[in-house]
Amino acid sequence: MSELIQAILDSEEKSDLRSFISQLRQHEQNYLLRNDILNVFGEYCSKSQKPETFYTSSHLGKLIYYTQEIIQEDSNLCFIIRPKIASQEVYRLTADLDVEPMTVQELLDLRDRLVNKFQPQEGDLLELDFGPFYDYTPTIRDPKNIGKGVQYLNRYLSSKLFQDAKQWLESLLNFLRLHHYNGVQLLINDRIQTQQQLSLQVKKAIAFVSDRPSDEPYEQFRFQLQMMGFEPGWGNTAGRVEETLNILDELIDSPAPQTLEAFISRVPMIFRIVLVSAHGWFGQEGVLGRPDTGGQVVYVLDQAKNLEKQLQEDVVLAGLEGLNVQPKVIILTRLIPNSDGTLCNQRLEKVHGTENAWILRVPLRDFNPNMTQNWISRFEFWPYLESFAIDSEKELLAEFHGTPDLIVGNYSDGNLVAFLLARRMKVTQCNIAHALEKSKYLFSNLYWQDLEEKYHFSLQFTADLIAMNAANFVISSTYQEIVGTNDSVGQYESYKCFTMPELYHVVNGIELFSPKFNVVPPGVNENAYFPYTRTEDRVQEDRDRLAEILFTLEDPSQIFGKLDDPTKRPIFSMARLDRIKNLTGLAECFGQSKDLQEHCNLILVAGKLRVEESGDNEERDEIIRLYHIIDEYNLHGKIRWLGVRLSKSDSGEIYRVIADHKGVFVQPALFEAFGLTILEAMISGLPTFATQFGGPLEIIQNKMNGFYINPTNLEETATKILEFVTKCEHNPQYWDEISRKAIDRVYSTYTWKIHTSKLLSLARIYGFWNFTSKENREDLLRYIEALFYLIYKPAAKQLLQQHQHR
Structure with missing residues (x-):
């Protein structure tokens, strides 16, 4: 982008730049966003009687197109330019049209001064930077592949398997040994002790099952497979077992991304799932249209039903029916004692149309009954989340008779609870934002102090930073939810670099090129919503x-x-x-x-x-x-x-x-x-x-x-x-x-079938990645905990004190 600016300065367009800047200075706003900038440039082109091509095709026109923000301070202008998706460059233009690049820190200081003339002194403000924690993990290069994290991860893992077959096969063997259900060993037993034995026994088992009728039930040859070292989990028929073992055989001999995904997606490792949807009126009747209660409730209920259905299918295909495996899905939400005619005061409610999916409602601790006995706005909910997570852990352990295999957070508060639970229970954490308020409310971080009484964005944005960085994987409904479009910033992208004046600077809030991001759109409930022609x-x-x-x-x-x-x-x-x-x-x-x-x-x-x-x-x-x-x-x-x-x-x-x-x-x-x-x-x-x-x-x-x-x-x-x-x-x-x-x-x-198949496949693959990568996440998690205890918790305590006087 610096070359484009230099091209303007080296051509006749330099005078146009000077005139455009002069027009900008007459603008009453010091902070212009993209639409404002385009409007001012359009006015300039019209007033100067420029040809239509100048607006789009000139060097200056291109620069304006890529400019997201312009900040005026004294005689200088700061241009924040987005030359491509998930990328930002910042330049200062002086009155003499000298151009110099600005650091992120200089930009954040400038934004602070614009809000309250606050000039941070060195050491005055906390600086948050998650960048170093992503230095040791694989990152995607091409922006168009953002949101296809699992595809990238499969390529990365299979290449590692190929480069260092001995180490990775050892990891694979250890991974296969991990899996149990209610104390019963799955997949392989002690008869297979080494990777060489695994490879040999797989080929022997393939030869054995290939001689049997493909539809022969697993239970009829279970004993023979156990003698070879293979426990239940490979398939429900001879044909399915042969198929699964062939995929493993191919993975051992010639690892490829699609083979890895195909195999790991079949590993029976997820039976118990928690979906956290903490705020609002969560119920199956009489709640939609109430405050904070809409699409998220519909989404989570439909997801729970379809996850249970998919888990049941997976159990059958894996040949685990004989073990009486019963998948269970729990939607974790809050209990509202004053339930206004709804069932939100009922601790446990079965999800309609399911065998073993439940809504588990956990009450908030009674810090002040006037607040905790009633519905609480999602903007006021923050002080109760830590104790809610602690109490929920006990309830979940009792309901599952053990720990869950996957915790999925929904919205900012649910994702924070998911982090707290996953951290305590050492479980895979998935985040789903639904909506990040930061991009919905203009300048919400910059003027957070003015909005704090109503929205408490200091708590919400801190919770977002904590949860999205802690998550093992993140699901978005669309690509642009992550990184926007060519001319608009994505919701997650807005967390990359921002300031909350007098609270902290975020130099690098999230790694957008991390393979943790995956686009998995939801489905629609086909029982309730179908064509009018039917x-x-x-x-x-x-x-x-x-x-x-x-x-x-x-x-x-x-x-x-x-x-x-x-x-x-x-x-x-x-x-x-x-x-x-x-x-x-x-x-x-x-x-x-x-x-x-x-x-x-x-x-x-x-x-x-x-x-x-x-x-x-x-x-x-x-x-x-x-x-x-x-x-x-x-x-x-x-x-x-x-x-x-x-x-x-x-x-x-x-x-x-x-x-x-x-x-x-x-x-x-x-x-x-x-x-x-x-x-x-x-x-x-x-x-x-x-x-x-x-x-x-x-x-x-x-x-x-x-x-x-x-x-x-x-x-x-x-x-x-x-x-x-x-x-x-x-x-x-x-x-x-x-x-x-x-x-x-x-x-x-x-469709929900597409969604749930993909979600469970992701959960298994990220579980495998965490096990085999030897990546030490403890340093990242300790950093996140510091942010929780030093920033989030004091602010939540302050809000709680306000609530106690209501």
Whole structure:
């Protein structure tokens, strides 16, 4: 990038740079983000009557395109440039157009001064740097391979196996010896003592089983295999055992990445899983739409059901039925004594449709009953997590009659609990963020002190740093969740380098090129959400009842608004009423477009109808705003607002009823980490318009099976929806075409079967990596513990003291 700057300075564009900087100085903001910079540059090009090519193709145009931020201080400008994904360069431009590179430390100091004129003295501020801990682990080189960590790790491990066969075969032998179930040895016994014996006995066992009928049950030749050194776990039939042993034989003789993955994925080593989802109202009925309760609850419940199903399949295929192996999945959450009619005060609840998946609710210790007996916002939850983890450990050990094999954290608080549990129990830890608040709230780290009373970001961002670095592997739903796009920073990437003024500087918060990152998108519950055309699976009474609720029922207690013409095409959206979900933005978009109102009605399923019914400040603000928009644009007769809580089956049917009426689904979030409602709408057959900010970019293929919108540009959004609607009016087959392609997209890519198979494969491979790598994680974990005890815990204690006076 320095060459590009030099090219500008060595050409006629130097005067353009000087003029552009002059225009920047007139800007009232000292801190400009990418959109601001592009707007100012656009204004400059227009005012200077530059040709269109100058904006995109000139050296200066390219520099501006790659510039993420510009900070003005005195006569200097700081350019923060992102020349490629997961990369950052920083330069200072002086008034004389001298250019000098800046260090990360200088940039963080500059940001501090911008906030509060605070000039850190040497030694004043804690500097966090996780970089050295990744120096001894393999790292990916090419940014396009970020998120494919397990593929890289398999290549790395198989190359090691090839280079130093003796050592790695010894590790493999020891790894195979590890596995037990309830005290019963699996895979190999003491008859195989050396790697040479392993290799010979594998070939002998292959010859033995290949002579038997491929469908012969394992139990009929179990004794003969045991005499050769092989215990249960290789397969349920002669054919399956032969297949597994052949993969191992190939791995021993000529290691290759796909062979390694194929073999380790079959190793029976995971039977007990904990899914931590700590905050919110976690239940199976009557909770969705409550504060902090939405997509994550749906995700975790569906994941638990499908993990249990996959584990049961794996047990059968491994030939372990004779040992009475019973996989168990526990969703760990908090118990809420004042449960408001839900089952959130019930300690143990079986997950519907499963044999051995449970919701285990552990109460918070009663520091102050006014707080701990009731729901607590995810932003206020931090003081209780350590004691919750300690108490949960005892409960989990009792429920499992032993330790779990895998702990999966969800969201920032659940990931911190997962770290604390995994550290104490020495178990593989997986993190799933769902959403990292840092990238959702603009300048949330820079102005954390102003936001602390409401959001407590100092605790949340510290918890994120702890959990993401401690995790053995991280699952994201999309690639851009990790490292963004060519012109936007990813959620994890935003933790790479940042400051929390007067608290700490993060010089290197996470290694984005670590193979711990894996993209594994979730599925959609195919029992509840399926195409509207599958009429044989739909219940006519439910269909009629929900159609009435959506379009005509008058019930002031849960429905606001009466439609003048219920036959108009419905624009539908369903989400919590909070600022990020931006349903009020969609209402305003609809209100500003008379043309859209001519063709369509707007129907929203969104939380509460009354301020006094909500205990969430953000929801209250959005309720007030939505009423204001309805009055301001006189949307009476054109909008329906349903403050209803839907069961899973009703939630699925409501999309299908909208599809019956040839409606569209709009997801207008200002930012969406993934977007489960998008999958639900698409699989139902609804043409879907979704935010271009976040995960939907990877779900929808624009104009093929859905459409991107910029929810901050209301006029453009209205135009896109209107164009689709008018096109469908002229050509009804167009709606059917987009509907069909949306359904196909979900079935080909976003099923829970794909997700759970991949997740369990990852858990086994990272378990193998931790065992064989001889990597000493203890230094990293001690560093993380220091951060927990010296930064997180004092702040949590301070917040707890505030809670005790409420």
